Amino acid sequence: MNQDELIYLFVLVISMPIGYFVKNVAKSREKTYICTGVGVFMTVILCGLHTFHAFITVLCTILIVKGVGWRYCHVCSFIFNFSYVTFFRAGSYFGLKRPTGFSNVVMLLLTLKLVGIAYEIHDSNKIRRNRENGVPDPVDRNGKPRYQPIIDDPSAVDIVHYSFCFIGLFTGPYFKFRTYKDWVHNDNSKDVPLMGPLMARLKVLPLIAALFLGCSYLFNANMKEEAFYQHPLWYRLGYMVPAFTIFRMRMYSAWILSECVCITAALGAYPSELKSRCGQGPTVDPAKIQLNDTKEYDFETIHNIDPYKCDFTPTFRDAMRGWNMTVQWWLKNHVFIRFPIKPLSTLVTMLVSAYWHGIYGSYYLSLLTVPIILIAEDLMMKAFRTEENKVTYDWFNWLFRMRGFEYLSIAFLVLTGAALWTYWSSIYFIGHILTFTFIAVGSLYRPKKKTKNEESTKDK
Numbered sequence: 001m002n003q004d005e006l007i008y009l010f011v012l013v014i015s016m017p018i019g020y021f022v023k024n025v026a027k028s029r030e031k032t033y034i035c036t037g038v039g040v041f042m043t044v045i046l047c048g049l050h051t052f053h054a055f056i057t058v059l060c061t062i063l064i065v066k067g068v069g070w071r072y073c074h075v076c077s078f079i080f081n082f083s084y085v086t087f088f089r090a091g092s093y094f095g096l097k098r099p100t101g102f103s104n105v106v107m108l109l110l111t112l113k114l115v116g117i118a119y120e121i122h123d124s125n126k127i128r129r130n131r132e133n134g135v136p137d138p139v140d141r142n143g144k145p146r147y148q149p150i151i152d153d154p155s156a157v158d159i160v161h162y163s164f165c166f167i168g169l170f171t172g173p174y175f176k177f178r179t180y181k182d183w184v185h186n187d188n189s190k191d192v193p194l195m196g197p198l199m200a201r202l203k204v205l206p207l208i209a210a211l212f213l214g215c216s217y218l219f220n221a222n223m224k225e226e227a228f229y230q231h232p233l234w235y236r237l238g239y240m241v242p243a244f245t246i247f248r249m250r251m252y253s254a255w256i257l258s259e260c261v262c263i264t265a266a267l268g269a270y271p272s273e274l275k276s277r278c279g280q281g282p283t284v285d286p287a288k289i290q291l292n293d294t295k296e297y298d299f300e301t302i303h304n305i306d307p308y309k310c311d312f313t314p315t316f317r318d319a320m321r322g323w324n325m326t327v328q329w330w331l332k333n334h335v336f337i338r339f340p341i342k343p344l345s346t347l348v349t350m351l352v353s354a355y356w357h358g359i360y361g362s363y364y365l366s367l368l369t370v371p372i373i374l375i376a377e378d379l380m381m382k383a384f385r386t387e388e389n390k391v392t393y394d395w396f397n398w399l400f401r402m403r404g405f406e407y408l409s410i411a412f413l414v415l416t417g418a419a420l421w422t423y424w425s426s427i428y429f430i431g432h433i434l435t436f437t438f439i440a441v442g443s444l445y446r447p448k449k450k451t452k453n454e455e456s457t458k459d460k
Contacts, residue, residue, distance in 0.1 A: 001216070004101050005250070011042065011170055012257040019167060019265030024190045032161050032184050039166035043106055046170070050103035053088050054110055057081060058163045061114040062156045070125035070153070077118035078334075081111045082355060089359050104358075105170050111356065112330050113163055117154065117177045119334055124150035147285045151178050167267055171258040173304035173326040179268055179281050188295075189266040197263050197299050201256050204307060208256070212249035215242045223410070224419050229426055237427050240406035247409050248310065255305040255324070268302035276300040279329025302326065314394035316377050316401040320370075346371045361417020365424075366408040369432070373404050376435045379442025400434070407431035 001009075018038060025031040043051050060080060065073045085107050092098040099107070127148050131137075137145040154162070154177060162180050183189065219242035221228050229236070262268050273289055274282035281301045309322030321328060336349045347368070354367040377397070385393045408431070411420050424431070 001213075007046070007102075008171065008254060009257075011046075012254070012261060015166060015261040016264045019261050019263075019267075020194075023192070023194075023264065023266045026187070026190070028184045035165045035167065036161045039164040039169050042166055042169065043164065047100065047103040047106055049097070050088075050099055050106075053084075053099075053103070054106055054163075057084055057107070057110055057114060058160060060084070061118065062159050065118055065121055065153075065159070066156065070122050074115070074118040074122040078115050081114050082352075085111050086355075086359060102170065108356065109168065109170075109172060109174065110163055112174045112327065113177075114159075115334065116174070116330060117159060117162065120151050120177050121153055123148075125153075147283055149178055149281065151181065167261055167265055168258065171254045172324070173255070173258060173262065173302045174279065174330055175262075175268060175302055175326065176279070176281060179301055182270075182281070183265075183267045186266070186269075189269070192266040192269045192297050194263055194266070197297075198260055201259050201263065205253065205256055208249050208252045208307070212246060212253060215246045215249070219243065219246065223414050223423060229422070233427065236423075237430070240403075240410065243413055244406040244409045247413060251324075252305055252307050252310075256307075259299070259302055259304055262302040263299055268299050269297045270301060272296040272298050277329075278303045279326045279333070312398070314398045314401070315381075316370075316373055316404060319401060319405065346374065357412075358415075360411075360415045362411035362415055362420035365417055365420055366411030369408060369435070372432075372439070373401075373435055376438035376442060377401065379446060380438050382447065383442045383445040400438075404431060404435075 022031055022034055025034065040051075043054060047054070057080075061077055064076045064080060068076050087094075088099060088107055089104065127137075127150050137148060139145055158177075158181075162177050165180065168175060219239065221239065223239070223243070228239075231239075268276075268281075270276045270282050271286075272295075274284045274286060276282050276298060278300055304324060304326050306322035306325065310319050313319050313322065331349050331353055335352045336345045339345045339348050341348075350367045350370050351364075354363040357363045357367070381393075381397070385397075407424075410423055414420050414423060
């Protein structure tokens with residue numbers, strides 16, 4: 001483990017007792033100021049002068065939501081925050097100090113929060129306006145009105161507190177302003193049981209830590225150095241497996257511990273009857289059901305990683321849904337479902353994801369390959385997966401989709417577009433070749449749609 005990883009570990013571990021202390025603070029005002037104070041202190045200590053950028057983004061977002069108004073504040077906040085985070089990362093080209101890893105993570109997560117809160121303000125005001133005008137609420141699949149939680153327009157102070165709450169400031173998970181307010185004003189947070197949810201998250205951590213430390217010790221080649229490319233092709237191909245194992249075990253550890261910080265503070269705890277979902281929160285209106293006196297709570301709202309789904313689910317699409325789940329929710333609800341040209345929604349969502357991750361070309365090369373892989377997977381499933389062979393097919397699909405994850409993950413290890421291109425070219429772009437081969441084969445053997453005449457003949 002390098003120095004930055006040890007600091008992250010220390011921050012996460014020390015945040016748990018602080019979170020437990022906050023959980024037992026009775027007054028919401030005291031809870032708010034403690035969390036903000038700790039968050040600002042951590043940011044200043046770890047980010048130094050780069051804390052200035054965080055304050056600028058928060059201040060400008062406040063001016064946007066208060067000055068522009070609810071109709072367009074979400075669009076303006078999106079444009080400003082994504083533009084500023086790009087300027088922040090490219091600051092070295094303008095004579096500014098190169099951002100540290102800690103300051104970069106803080107700006108990443110602040111971008112999600114500040115854009116997210118503007119969308120919450122817009123959506124809440126739109127819902128209120130529709131109800132005033134007699135427009136019915138949208139319905140779910142069962143034809144029942146969908147629960148749409150709304151927020152009161154936050155004050156400038158509210159936005160500052162939400163932005164600098166120490167929970168999730170450096171490692172996530174992302175949580176909505178509504179989730180934050182529900183937590184701050186939850187008078188029963190001290191009664192939320194912790195041990196069950198905490199142990200459920202921590203039970204896999206020893207195995208993950210052992211895999212991370214073991215693979216880090218055994219496989220420590222530098223993929224950016226020329227010496228790595230002196231190894232034979234089979235070595236360069238095979239090295240993707242331990243490289244991705246190290247990468248994802250590192251991320252699993254950080255996200256599991258960050259969830260534990262939320263749990264110790266009871267952030268994201270809702271009664272199970274409310275059927276909370278990751279990122280979204282409750283899907284059932286608390287006012288319309290009778291909550292049990294002895295409440296069972298869940299922490300699905302802040303559930304950010306599902307290692308089993310990431311490692312063992314057969315399809316690429318489902319595995320993605322188990323990875324960094326709250327950010328996936330953010331991308332889906334702020335980009336994917338709102339983009340007007342539906343056939344391009346996935347491509348644009350991956351483009352925004354790459355842009356959010358950073359300015360390195362490797363992110364774009366990697367994440368913009370995802371839609372192509374999804375097309376290939378869908379075509380192959382339609383062409384060859386049947387009820388009779390689904391077990392065998394799913395096994396082979398899992399085998400190839402894991403290789404796809406490994407192939408794309410190298411972008412996050414070598415970072416620069418040139419370094420990624422060098423690695424991919426050294427293995428002859430095998431991931432792309434297989435993907436386009438699957439697209440061609442899947443298209444060739446795709447079942448033909450039945451015509452109306454064929455359907456009527458079959459009915460006779």
